[in-house]
Amino acid sequence: MEQQIIKVKNKKGVKVIPGFGLSLGITFFMLSALILIPLVSIFISASQLSFQEFVNVITSRQIVSGYVVSLSCAFFAALINAVFGLMLAWVLVRYNFPGKRLADGLIELPFALPTAVAGISLTYLYSDKGWIGSLFGKAGIKIAYTRIGITLAMIFVGIPFVVRAVQPVLEKLDRQYEEAAMMLGASRTYTFFRVVLPELFPALLAGFGLAFARGIGEYGSVVFIAGNLPYKTQIAPLLIISKLEQYKYADATAIALVLLLISFLLMLFINSLQIYMQKFIGT
Amino acid sequence: MKEKKRNYDQDVVGDGINTIQKVLEPVNGTSNNIVKYMLIGVCMLFLFLMLVLPLIVVIVNALKDGWTVYRKAVQNEYTIKALQLTLLATVSAVGINTIFGLFASFLLSKFYFKGRQLLATLIDIPFSISPVVAGLAFILTFGNIGWMGDFLKNHSIKIVFAVPGIILATIFVTFPFVFRELFPVMNAQGKDEEEAAALMGANGFTIFRRITFPHIKWALLYGIILCAARAMGEFGAVSVISGHLRGKTNTLPLHVEILYNEFNTTEAFAVSSVLVILAVLILIAKNFVEWKKR
């Protein structure tokens, strides 16, 4: 097998490095067995539903409100993360201050901290009796068990995405662009919005997309703070689980299929926008 | 100096609006410093409120009822069993995903073939999918109603609501992590060195061990750390597939959920504190590797 493939020609010439067949085989086997086949099961299972059944499930009031809650909260969380992520990346790249290393090292905490732990901790913090929740409570603002709380949990899990997407681009950004703008008389703010931001935009968008996708799919950190009130604070992933607990597999599959489509569309949109932006960079 | 006839009144010069202006402003105005400290302040406040404070909450609540209660919660039989299962799932996921990451990044960086881009996109799928959907996918494959359900039942293999399901779900959600760290490094390194070695007659394993591996060892370790961090904390996918059988299919994060929902708040935070310590250790390791990588 290996011998044959080494002889296969391609545009870069002959494959001289051994191991192509083995690597290809193992990669495909593992990808198929662990990722693709389980995913295909969702489509197989969904195909057993008639179109009418499918539409009935996903247009029921409870499910629609689940999508609305998940998408809107994830969108606002990603937006807030885009703003703070951009600021954090800027501060971490451009300024020196005591504690910078520590702050930089903390950014991945939401990756490392189990979401359930984050969930109960945030719930405690922002509930009526919590350290922060009680402050807002006096002002009449409820955070835990409302969509604000859901958004907050989604902000938590999304923090690393924007920062880590923008940071390397900002580090590599040629200072000449800013100097050129400065020489032409632009203020720091004007230079940032007209010259720096467009350069960071593809990375910012990628980070936003990842944070958005993560927010839509997030379960662990959200269930605790959400309160899960029907039509109000039930997120779509929670609905999948509750349908499963009622053994309504078809319903769960339908909800999941729509979530899958949303994530694929989101990724497709962001990828194409990035490819479009890539053109400006040229060579 | 050679005299040159110059016409300074060419129309392009204009009226010289941008002549040197007789104003003296400091080059780096204090306003820039105000912006700087405001930005730093806002960012640090954000990090404190969103990241540090939740950690403090966990520790404070874990120790609220004293050291004895804490020790009892942490040394509880179910906690220990959950910890063991979490470690088993984490180690399995790291092992499997490391093997995959090595082969897949070697394949995509050292060989050119049609569909490379598509393959790279497929590998990234688990990043954009809800873990709950991933868990559902396994139930629809291996569960009673899944298309492999009957086959598994006849051979009395249990995957869903059992340990194998938890391991599979954990592998799924952390699948791209090692690949994601290895691929850019291997790709940047190119394939000249490997080709040279191959022409000298080295076999595949030797080439990997002697040529490729030294370039990627820190990236590999970094990927493993990220993968372990995510695997350890996975909740959604595992929650769907575990069936919540206490002492059997409960991971540490699921155990936290059960304790919390039973209003054993202090115990829940005590068990959480174990996970917080693990998370902080992972962060320290990550930063150490990052520093080594440079």
Next chain:
Amino acid sequence: MYVEMKGINKTFDGFHASNNVSFGVEKGCLAALLGPSGSGKTTILRMIAGLDKPDSGDIMINNIKVNDMPGSKRGIGFVFQNYALFRYMTVAANIAFGLEVQKKSKTEIKNRVDELLQLISMEELGSRYPHQLSGGQRQRVAFARALAPNPQLLLLDEPFAAIDAKVRRELRVWLKGMIEKVGITSIFVTHDQEEAMEVADTVIITNQGNVEQVGTPEEICMHPQTDFVADFIDITRCETIIAAR
């Protein structure tokens, strides 16, 4: 003297980039800062532009001490080594940038942009993006952008470094002609003596942070004042170039 450097010193982390640098450039003159890489020539240019601050010494432009004046107020146009054209703006938007910042009226900006596009013979290409231009066209746009706000002094950092050797000569002639046509005092940095000898009226030779000699190409070529200059200049080649001017 339009530009004067008086005893400028500058160190970066203990590295002496400028060592008691003094020289002057006359109004309307095209001067070249020539030296091997690492000789401190770009640092000098950046200090004139206000992009770097000298540790000591005075920078005078038009008899005004500008040490504490921001670069944008010094009446300077700067052409960067890689042109630093804003990649997400069209050619016209790049040229208009410095005018928009000054809050000029729309018609005024449009007229000025058209005028400059005509000057660089790129009337048809105003709506292109930098990635759709050749290296030479990019240089011309950078030149027009720097000129747009009517500066009194033009600084160019290695203006030909990013250009193919084949068209470099052609562009040199073009740029020299253009600067003479506009009549703007200009200083450019180069490591290529052929370029300096062919284009400049005055050549300032730098080495290891010191100014070795200031003079016309002929003076430098015929009467090198230091061992370094004598060693650095290829006399036969320079004579041919100067003769061809």
